[in-house]
Structures are given as C-alpha cells and as structure tokens.
Amino acid sequence: MSDDLLALVAATDTALATATDLRAWDAIRVGVLGKSGSLTEKLKALGALPPDQRRERGAAINRAKDAITAAIETRKAALESAALDAKLSGERIDVTLPPLLAPPGLIHPISRTMEEMAAIFGAMGISIAEGPDIEDDWRNFGALNIPAHHSAREDMDTFYLPGLNGDARRRVMRTHTSPVQVRTMLTQAPPIRVIVPGRTYRADHDATHSPMFHQVEGLVIDRGITLGHLKGCLIDFLREFFGISSLPVRFRSSYFPFTEPSMEVDIGWNRRTGELGGGDWLEILGSGMVHPKVLANCGIDPREWQGFAFGMGIERVTMLKHGIPDLRPFYESDIRWLRHYGFSALAPVALHEGV
Ligand code: PHE
Numbered sequence: 001m002s003d004d005l006l007a008l009v010a011a012t013d014t015a016l017a018t019a020t021d022l023r024a025w026d027a028i029r030v031g032v033l034g035k036s037g038s039l040t041e042k043l044k045a046l047g048a049l050p051p052d053q054r055r056e057r058g059a060a061i062n063r064a065k066d067a068i069t070a071a072i073e074t075r076k077a078a079l080e081s082a083a084l085d086a087k088l089s090g091e092r093i094d095v096t097l098p099p100l101l102a103p104p105g106l107i108h109p110i111s112r113t114m115e116e117m118a119a120i121f122g123a124m125g126i127s128i129a130e131g132p133d134i135e136d137d138w139r140n141f142g143a144l145n146i147p148a149h150h151s152a153r154e155d156m157d158t159f160y161l162p163g164l165n166g167d168a169r170r171r172v173m174r175t176h177t178s179p180v181q182v183r184t185m186l187t188q189a190p191p192i193r194v195i196v197p198g199r200t201y202r203a204d205h206d207a208t209h210s211p212m213f214h215q216v217e218g219l220v221i222d223r224g225i226t227l228g229h230l231k232g233c234l235i236d237f238l239r240e241f242f243g244i245s246s247l248p249v250r251f252r253s254s255y256f257p258f259t260e261p262s263m264e265v266d267i268g269w270n271r272r273t274g275e276l277g278g279g280d281w282l283e284i285l286g287s288g289m290v291h292p293k294v295l296a297n298c299g300i301d302p303r304e305w306q307g308f309a310f311g312m313g314i315e316r317v318t319m320l321k322h323g324i325p326d327l328r329p330f331y332e333s334d335i336r337w338l339r340h341y342g343f344s345a346l347a348p349v350a351l352h353e354g355v
Pocket of ligand 1: 177259309
C-alpha cells in the first residue's frame, strides 16, 4: 500500500477510536466511504492513470477499503453493545433484594383483568379451562360451523403454520378462544361452566390492534339454558367488573356462525370523555346461544342440552376500566408504563372488597 493509503487507514482508525456514539461514527464512515468520501475520491482518480499503473493502484485501494470497512464495522458493533449495556444498567433491577429495598414487582393490567374475571365468574360457579395457542383448522373453524371458504376466515386474518411431520393439513394460530369451547365439550360431559382466558392471534397491527391479543371465552351448557341466563350472567359480570351497579348494557342482534341467535353486547359510555355509563354505546363483546350444529359436532345432543357462549377482548375492557389510551405499550415491557399502570402483587383480587 502506498503512503497516502496507509495514512488514510491510520487516520480512520484514530478517528474511529475517538467516536463515542453512532452519530459520530456515521460521520466518519460517510467522510471516507461516502459518495464524496476521501477513499471514494481516490477510486475516482484511478481513471486518470495510465493503464499499467491503474491495476496496481486499484488493488491497493481495494485493500485499503477492506481494512477501513472492517475497522468501521468493528467500531459499530462496539458502540452498539456499549449503548445496550448503558440502557440495561440504567434499567437494572436486583430481584434478590428484600421487598422493602427493591421497588416492588407489579401485576400487569392484563393479568389483573384475568384475575378479576376469574374471581367474578368463579363466584357464579364457573371454572377456568385452557387450550393451546396453535390449533388445527377443525377446532378453530370447522367444528364451530365456519366451513372452508367462509368469509369469517378472512375477517379473522389468520396466521397459518405448516402441518407437523409432513402432515399436509396446515395449523392455525388460534384467531379466537372459541376452539377451547370445542376442546371442553369433547372432554367434559355436560353440565359445563367454563371461562377461557388466553392469547389469540390475527394479522392486524395499528394503534388499536395487535397481532397478539387476549380474549376470554365463556361457555355454559346445561338443560334448559335460555337467552335469559346469558343476559343475566353478562349484565352481572359487566356491572361487577366495571364497578358500576347501574351500568347500561344493551344486547344487539348480530351474527356468528357458531351461535344462534347471536348478539353483540354494548355498554353505556361517553364518546367525548371516554367515561363509562354515559349516553353513547360501545360494543365490547360477542355472544349467543351455542348453535345446535356446534353441540352435535362436539358429541353433545342438542335436543337434551342447550348453552350460551361469549367472547370478549381483554385489552379493550382493561383500557376502558383504567383509562389506558394506547394498546401498544401493553407488550413493550417498559418499566415506567408498568409502574404507572401495574397493580400491587400484595393486593389480591377479593370480591367482598369489590374488584
Ligand atoms: N369468537 C368470537 C370473536 O372472536 C366471539 C364470540 C365468542 C361470539 C362466543 C359468540 C360466542 O369475535
């Protein structure tokens, strides 16, 4: 390498060593390798050389370029890991400290809502069922009376996975908690009383939709269950959950393939202030009487047993109850957000205190 190239490599090394952040690093990179950077200028000058000198000079410039590029990348990695270390040590929490010295851990609002739901429905004699996040097509759709090519499959913007071990049947990230209705009916003899809190997935991402979110399903099957039971159960739940004994609740006829009749449930809410109870309506859940075909698909005789089901978004009711304006921070693990919206782990949900 000629002297001017050796000098440029050395000068770049020195400059990189003094760059303490990525902004300074980038200025150096552009100054050498950018469109009119010092090394780029040398490459451009090659054209003016006689052909016999050009080849040797070109090879030397390329060697210098390799050395400089390697130094620049190494410095970038070092600066990035230093920045990460600084961020991590700034947010460090010593989980081994005794509780009075450490800032106490807090319960995430999603977990808190699930606990409250378990307490309220538990007091009605309803227990908890769970199912896997990865389902097969039949449990997520088919058994629920959503045939192949039904538009509900598109409404739900489904994430698909290939079948396991060469199985041609694709699997689905469950788009709702309703497949656990199917699982429960297939494994438990009626009467059945369950809620199903859990994660659900749809290809949807903006300020009010996340590709992963949470729902709670409800399923009650017994002899002689009517729409009256459904309404009573949900009105009681909503008033207890939101802590407003006169909360207006409206049932509006709707359609789901797996319930007949189907109803959306709205609560009173003020569009302008976001306050609960006010004169506008806000839809918060879907519900209905379990479709006889769904009962039959799951081995339950619809002439003997009837039931109701509902499905509710957990984020939506949590945001409403606590006045949380944005959905995105729910999943960002930002300790400041958790300190603000989290709940004390030492204050368990207790119905007699109100939830
Ligand atoms: N699974 C429906 C949804 O995700 C909600 C629902 C559940 C409706 C049970 C009726 C009965 O939109």
